[in-house]
Amino acid sequence: METATFNQTENNKETMSNNQTISNMETKxxxxxxxxxxxxxxxxxxxxxxxxxxxxxxxxxTKAKFxxxxxxxxxxxxxxxxxxxxxxxxxxxxxxxxxxxxVTEIRTDxxxxxxxxxxxxxxxxxxxxxxxxxxxxxxxxxxxxxxxVANGLTPLADTLDVVKQIVGNFMEKNPESPAPVVVIVTDxxxxxxxxxxxxxxxxAIAKAQEIMALSCADGHPLIFxxxxxxxxxxxxxxxxxxxxxxxxxxxxxxxxxxxxxxxKDAARKLExxxxxxxxxxxxxxxxxTFIKFINFGSSGANQDKxxx
Amino acid sequence: xxxxxxxxxxxxxxxxxxDCADRYAYNMAxxxxxxxxGVTKSFFPKxxxxxxxxxxxxxxxxxxxxxEQCQAEWLNEVTQRVSHDDVKWFTRNAFLxxxxxxxxxxxxALDDENFIWTAEAIGDSFLFFVPDSVKDDFxxxxxxxxxxxxxxxxNYPDYLSSRGKGxxxxxxxxxxxxxxxxxxxxDALSEWMFNEQSEALRVIEEEWTDQKAFEASVxxxxxxxxxxxxxxxxxxxRLDDDNIWDICDGDTTVTDIDxxxxxxxxxxxxxxxxxxxxxxLNERINDLLQTYNISDNAKHDIKQQLSEEFALPNRNCDSHx
Numbered sequence: 158m159e160t161a162t163f164n165q166t167e168n169n170k171e172t173m174s175n176n177q178t179i180s181n182m183e184t185k186x187x188x189x190x191x192x193x194x195x196x197x198x199x200x201x202x203x204x205x206x207x208x209x210x211x212x213x214x215x216x217x218x219t220k221a222k223f224x225x226x227x228x229x230x231x232x233x234x235x236x237x238x239x240x241x242x243x244x245x246x247x248x249x250x251x252x253x254x255x256x257x258x259x260v261t262e263i264r265t266d267x268x269x270x271x272x273x274x275x276x277x278x279x280x281x282x283x284x285x286x287x288x289x290x291x292x293x294x295x296x297x298x299x300x301x302x303x304x305x306v307a308n309g310l311t312p313l314a315d316t317l318d319v320v321k322q323i324v325g326n327f328m329e330k331n332p333e334s335p336a337p338v339v340v341i342v343t344d345x346x347x348x349x350x351x352x353x354x355x356x357x358x359x360x361a362i363a364k365a366q367e368i369m370a371l372s373c374a375d376g377h378p379l380i381f382x383x384x385x386x387x388x389x390x391x392x393x394x395x396x397x398x399x400x401x402x403x404x405x406x407x408x409x410x411x412x413x414x415x416x417x418x419x420x421k422d423a424a425r426k427l428e429x430x431x432x433x434x435x436x437x438x439x440x441x442x443x444x445x446t447f448i449k450f451i452n453f454g455s456s457g458a459n460q461d462k463x464x465x
Numbered sequence: 466x467x468x469x470x471x472x473x474x475x476x477x478x479x480x481x482x483x484d485c486a487d488r489y490a491y492n493m494a495x496x497x498x499x500x501x502x503g504v505t506k507s508f509f510p511k512x513x514x515x516x517x518x519x520x521x522x523x524x525x526x527x528x529x530x531x532x533e534q535c536q537a538e539w540l541n542e543v544t545q546r547v548s549h550d551d552v553k554w555f556t557r558n559a560f561l562x563x564x565x566x567x568x569x570x571x572x573x574a575l576d577d578e579n580f581i582w583t584a585e586a587i588g589d590s591f592l593f594f595v596p597d598s599v600k601d602d603f604x605x606x607x608x609x610x611x612x613x614x615x616x617x618x619x620n621y622p623d624y625l626s627s628r629g630k631g632x633x634x635x636x637x638x639x640x641x642x643x644x645x646x647x648x649x650x651x652d653a654l655s656e657w658m659f660n661e662q663s664e665a666l667r668v669i670e671e672e673w674t675d676q677k678a679f680e681a682s683v684x685x686x687x688x689x690x691x692x693x694x695x696x697x698x699x700x701x702x703r704l705d706d707d708n709i710w711d712i713c714d715g716d717t718t719v720t721d722i723d724x725x726x727x728x729x730x731x732x733x734x735x736x737x738x739x740x741x742x743x744x745x746l747n748e749r750i751n752d753l754l755q756t757y758n759i760s761d762n763a764k765h766d767i768k769q770q771l772s773e774e775f776a777l778p779n780r781n782c783d784s785h786x
Contacts, residue, residue, distance in 0.1 A: 193477065193478075193479070193694060194477060194478075194479045194480045194484075195477065195478040195479035195480075195694055196479075233555075236555055237555060237558075237559065238506060239506075240555050240556070240559070241484075241486065241503075241505055241506070241507070241508075241509070241510055241511070242508055242509035242510070242511070242512070242543075242546075242556060242559075243509075243546065243553065243556055244484070245555070246480070246484065246505070272553070272555055273553070275554075278554055283558075283561075283562070285561065285562045285563060286563065295561040295562070296561070297557075297558045297561055297562075298554040298557065298558060300554060
């Protein structure tokens with residue numbers, strides 16, 4: 158048998174350089190490292206799958222189905238932003254965690270794997286420009302990555318424990334990557350079987366703060382929260398406790414990160430109203446605000462040239 | 466004048482050559498050169514930048530880039546690819562949405578009849594002309610792109626579009642042929658030239674001796690934070706005075722991105738093949754060892770010895786009694 162030696166590692170170009178230095182900047186702006194193939198970012202969506210998500214909107218459809226629609230669309234937008242024709246660049250690691258009857262890691266994968274292996278594909282209609290100032294309808298394919306579920310309580314503390322492990326492991330293996338982003342979508346306060354509500358709330362706050370205390374070269378992980386409601390008593394990106402109208406908002410305030418400079422541009426483009434020390438949260442979000450918030454939360458993955 | 470040329474190209478860190486959206490082309494007979502940077506977020510940017518540079522240097526009676534022809538060529542190629550049965554959903558959707566390819570472009574033409582050079586640029590790729598007499602005086606270099614002064618590199622360059630009108634207006638520059646060097650560069654290297662000026666020239670002259678050396682230099686500059694992590698390519702066209710009026714062609718060393726891609730692909734396929742062979746070999750060895758009445762430890766030792774003897778990857782014994 159001929160002797161054969163070969164390098165078992167993958168293409169050397171994919172091996173991270175351990176000597177990578179932070180780019181020379183006099184003042185380091187945190188949460189500003191761009192998502193790239195060299196340093197991919199982690200985005201985790203925590204999706205409320207409790208029984209109350211079965212409630213319907215006045216316009217029709219349940220909160221669970223609408224959440225499913227919005228998050229699936231956000232994933233497709235990430236794929237479109239990182240595709241250059243036939244391939245999807247792996248600038249994003251995506252994790253979907255369900256919080257309902259049980260804590261479920263629905264899927265954690267590279268963006269290209271999501272693109273190449275959706276759960277299923279639906280056909281839909283989209284209006285596109287006809288080049289003459291008008292619109293035409295074209296049939297497009299709409300991949301689906303997870304199904305709507307509404308069952309059980311909202312064990313947020315246990316869910317955030319799972320998130321902390323995923324985020325912590327990612328940061329350990331990718332110390333030069335952008336600080337991870339966690340986007341939590343929920344329709345109510347945390348509740349867990351066998352635990353009183355106050356304790357569950359306190360545990361969820363503690364766990365969220367543990368996540369936000371983790372650290373990497375790009376700073377601390379960000380947690381953004383969207384509480385979906387009907388739009389009444391909406392509280393958007395508050396900067397101080399005085400602005401909080403109810404207990405839901407006060408809870409979210411404690412588990413949300415302050416919006417860093419690097420995300421403020423994305424928020425403004427989406428016409429979301431921010432002030433200097435705004436926290437990344439919306440409570441009682443109506444459907445339109447919910448869509449904008451999800452786009453804001455995942456905007457790190459959609460940065461590139463021509464992103465205006 | 467004697468013309469010699471070098472050309473180097475590399476992709477972003479942790480990406481493959483096949484991901485690189487920069488392209489360049491040249492036509493020595495016509496003394497035409499072009500470089501382009503495909504916008505990553507656009508649709509088939511590599512194809513668009515390739516079409517632009519190839520059409521820019523093609524011998525043609527018409528003045529200027531035949532834009533409609535370029536767009537037709539891009540659309541034809543993309544349509545063919547999208548019509549394959551195994552086309553991905555995101556590719557098909559983008560085609561149905563009529564998404565364009567976008568790219569910058571810098572072109573240079575040397576006219577030895579009139580002894581002048583002319584250049585055009587759109588986007589944040591640059592042409593620099595550095596006459597030998599002013600190498601150390603950055604202000605006296607010729608610099609061309611469509612970026613307005615003061616020059617700031619951002620994520621919003623001008624571009625040519627494969628569908629419809631692009632963005633921004635091209636700029637032009639011309640000059641007399643004299644001893645010196647033209648540098649056609651995409652944005653990351655251009656920004657580095659602005660920042661480091663004559664130090665950049667020194668690095669280019671002393672360190673960029675071949676493609677490998679170029680890549681090592683780029684990796685070093687990126688590690689030091691002196692060069693952004695982006696596709697990086699440069700055509701370096703040198704003019705020396707040999708007391709002959711006409712432009713004579715000298716040495717040409719230009720890396721071919723297609724060859725880099727093919728080599729990369731071949732290496733990837735060979736690795737897969739070897740891994741398949743080794744997996745099969747491992748299975749066969751395990752099956753063979755099963756036929757002997759020896760302990761698991763003995764089997765493990767045999768496999769260890771074989772690994773060392775034949776330089777095989779060391780896989781754990783997974784045989785079952």
